[in-house]
Amino acid sequence: MREWGKLLLNYKFALDEVSTKLNILNEELQFIQNYNPIEHMKTRIKTPESIRDKLQRKGYAITVENAVARIQDIAGVRIICSFSTDVYRICEMISNQQDVTVLEVKDYIAKPKPNGYQSLHLIIEIPVFLTDRIVQVPVEIQIRTIAMDFWASLEHKIYYKFDARVPGDIGHQLKEAADLIASLDERMFALNERMQEYRLEQEV
């Protein structure tokens, strides 16, 4: 048990570092451009139960070594942005930081999952400076818009972790809801673009 506790502490430190980085980016952008791309963010550390479930789901033995080697989203940050352009902007800013190594990018916005899930996932690694050594800790960063998050959060409750087979029409309806939400997202984006243009015209 102590072994799991010690393991999770490193992930907590990594999350503290990533949160600080994101707060700095957001505050600086607010200062320079008077624009705040991050609506809100949330960090979480997977519970030992959830780590064990995921190891089991993937067919690995439940050991601390396997958790470290096989599960890259023990530490997770979810960043919610206003528009999809902000999602990619934040992604680029994080990726460009010198001490950040991007291990993997999954772009479920360019290519949504078949169920309709949209989000940009990054697995990054950052150094955590402990008393006697430096450890590289992976963190999963999920970046998505408010609209994408609305769907994903509810789908997570309704369906995502439901192991048994469920009626096909529920899946179908969730996909339809995802498509509707995606089109609303685009509409709000277009309205914002038009408003920006209008503002610029007024300034000249």
Ligand code: 0O2
């Ligand atoms: P939880 O409870 O949210 O933490 P990999 O980690 O790469 O070996 P995985 O887990 O399929 O394989 O990677 P992926 O696709 O990047 O998914 C990682 C996380 O994204 C999931 O973590 C979910 O949080 C979220 N996610 C992925 N697909 C969906 C989806 O269809 N619906 C919703 N609502 N969320 C999704 P966990 O550990 O599976 O779950």
